[in-house]
Amino acid sequence: MQQEISRGRFEEILQRFTGRSVLVVGDLMVDEYLRGVARRISQEGPVMVIEVEAEEFKPGGAANVGNNLHALGAEVRLVGVVGNDEIGRLLRAELAAWNIDVSGILTDPSRPTTRKTRIVAQNQQVLRVDREQTQAVSAHMADLLVSHVAEALPGVDAILVSDYRKGVVTPEVAQRISGLAQDLNKPLVTNPKPTSAPWLKGARVLSLNHYEAEELGRERLPEDEPSLHLYGDKLLRMLDVETLVITQREKGLAYWQRDGQYRHVPAHSVEVADGAGAGDTTISAMTLALISGADTYEAAVIANRAGACVVRKSGVATASVEELLHLEN
Numbered sequence: 536m537q538q539e540i541s542r543g544r545f546e547e548i549l550q551r552f553t554g555r556s557v558l559v560v561g562d563l564m565v566d567e568y569l570r571g572v573a574r575r576i577s578q579e580g581p582v583m584v585i586e587v588e589a590e591e592f593k594p595g596g597a598a599n600v601g602n603n604l605h606a607l608g609a610e611v612r613l614v615g616v617v618g619n620d621e622i623g624r625l626l627r628a629e630l631a632a633w634n635i636d637v638s639g640i641l642t643d644p645s646r647p648t649t650r651k652t653r654i655v656a657q658n659q660q661v662l663r664v665d666r667e668q669t670q671a672v673s674a675h676m677a678d679l680l681v682s683h684v685a686e687a688l689p690g691v692d693a694i695l696v697s698d699y700r701k702g703v704v705t706p707e708v709a710q711r712i713s714g715l716a717q718d719l720n721k722p723l724v725t726n727p728k729p730t731s732a733p734w735l736k737g738a739r740v741l742s743l744n745h746y747e748a749e750e751l752g753r754e755r756l757p758e759d760e761p762s763l764h765l766y767g768d769k770l771l772r773m774l775d776v777e778t779l780v781i782t783q784r785e786k787g788l789a790y791w792q793r794d795g796q797y798r799h800v801p802a803h804s805v806e807v808a809d810g811a812g813a814g815d816t817t818i819s820a821m822t823l824a825l826i827s828g829a830d831t832y833e834a835a836v837i838a839n840r841a842g843a844c845v846v847r848k849s850g851v852a853t854a855s856v857e858e859l860l861h862l863e864n
Contacts, residue, residue, distance in 0.1 A: 540833050548837065549856050551827035553608035558687050560680070560712060561597030561697030561704060563615035563640065564649040564667075565626050568593070573656040585656050595651060596815075597697035598626060599853075600726075601635055603819035604695075606853035607841075612691060614639035614683045616646070616672060616703055623648035639683035643676055649701050671705045681711045688719055692826040695818065696725040696735065709734035722825060726818045732774055740825070742780040742818050756783070760799070767791040778831055780838075782817055788839055792831060800835045803843035803862065816854055817842040 568591040573583040594602045601611045613635060617623030619642050626648060631637045646668040654662040672680070680703065688694060694716050698704040704727065713735055716723040722739040725732075729751040735741060745756050752770055757763045771779040771791045782788045787802035820841035824834035837859065844854035844862055 540836055544833070545837070546860065548824055548827050548829045548833060549859060552823045552856060554610065555608070555693075555823055555826050556610040556612070556691040557604050557822060557826075558612045558614065558684065558691040558694045559597050559601045559604065559697060560614045560684055560694065561600070562649060562699040562701035563598045563613070563617055563626065563703075564594075564596035564651065564699065564701070565622050566593040566595035566599070567591070567650055567652040568655060569652065570655045573661070583656065583661065585654055585661070592625065592629070594626060594630060596649065596699045596701070597703075598630060599815045600695060600697045600819055601630065602633070603816045603853045604823065605633055605635055606855055607820060607823055608856055609823055610636075612636040612639060612687050614680055614687070616641050616643045616676065616680070618642070618647040619644040620648055622650055636687075639680075639687060641676060641679055641683075643672065645673075646670075646702070649699075667701060669701050671702045672708075677705055677708050680708060681715075684712055685715055688715055688721055691721070693722040693724060693739075693822055695822050696723065696727065696738075697815070697818075698725065698727040698731050700728040700731065704731055704734070706731075706734045713737055722822075724818060724822045724825070726814055736775040738776045740778045740780060740818075740821060741774055741776040742782065742814070742821070744814055745781055745783045748781045756781070763789065763799075764791075764797045767797065768795075780818075780821070780835070782814060782842070788817070788835060788842075790831060790835055796831070798832055798835065800832075800839045803840060813842045813846050816845045816852075820854070820859075 569587050570589045571585045571587040575584050577584050597615050601613045604611045627637050649667040652664040653660050724740045725735050725738050726742045729747050778792050780790045785802050787800045789799045791797050817838045821834045821838035824837040841854045844858045845852045
């Protein structure tokens with residue numbers, strides 16, 4: 536374990552995860568995997584024929600954030616939108632079966648449930664098919680979403696906004712949620728897309744991956760520490776948040792705070808199988824750590840460790856407290 540956190544302190548924070556409550560708001564999705572083998576080329580055209588041997592269905596997007604929080608021991612309430620379709624009903628039923636509160640999941644007949652279908656042959660992804668609609672939800676649907684947030688927020692420890700630019704987190708929704716969180720003094724944590732990041736001013740934590748940071752900053756992340764420090768500090772001031780986190784895959788993560796603090800947390804040395812969904816795990820663990828008494832550095836170390844746990848797995852995955860405790864240093 537990256538030290539400056541004793542083993543006892545690390546375990547103390549993780550033990551407090553159980554029973555913490557988080558409201559997750561954002562774009563609910565389904566990650567579907569069709570796994571099989573390719574033995575021939577189609578006679579209809581120059582494409583492989585995949586003989587499907589297994590199908591897998593996993594919550595994605597904000598639903599994966601909820602799934603990660605649940606896997607770490609938290610009580611979770613979800614607010615988002617699905618379509619009036621079978622895949623949306625399956626997603627709601629799957630989440631409810633895990634005792635995740637789905638009363639805030641709304642059905643919008645005008646749009647499909649966002650679904651990403653990955654076709655995998657011989658353990659290699661060969662194609663992805665997306666079924667989605669990304670225009671902003673209607674004003675009526677936005678009002679219903681915010682009403683669910685207002686109802687749920689007093690009873691949770693934090694709110695996590697998970698934005699994938701699929702239409703749920705509009706400027707108005709983001710600003711109203713931010714206002715509610717400030718009024719009730721609830722920590723607002725978010726992992727937005729670059730275009731929506733400026734809508735979430737005042738957040739306790741805003742997390743971007745390095746590609747998103749480069750898009751927002753309109754230049755590549757510097758390689759040297761002094762320049763990186765200045766780069767992140769500029770973004771922090773532009774976004775007007777308390778803490779900015781930038782994840783950097785094999786380099787770990789770095790964070791900047793309004794009080795001037797800057798820290799880099801190196802990555803764990805693990806064999807990477809798949810990075811899909813690691814950002815969801817990282818922000819989930821960081822949120823839980825912060826509301827379990829961790830300071831920002833402790834929360835960043837725990838979040839980095841959680842991300843290392845899931846990149847060793849194929850496909851979108853979760854981490855457990857047990858895995859965090861026993862991940863090799």
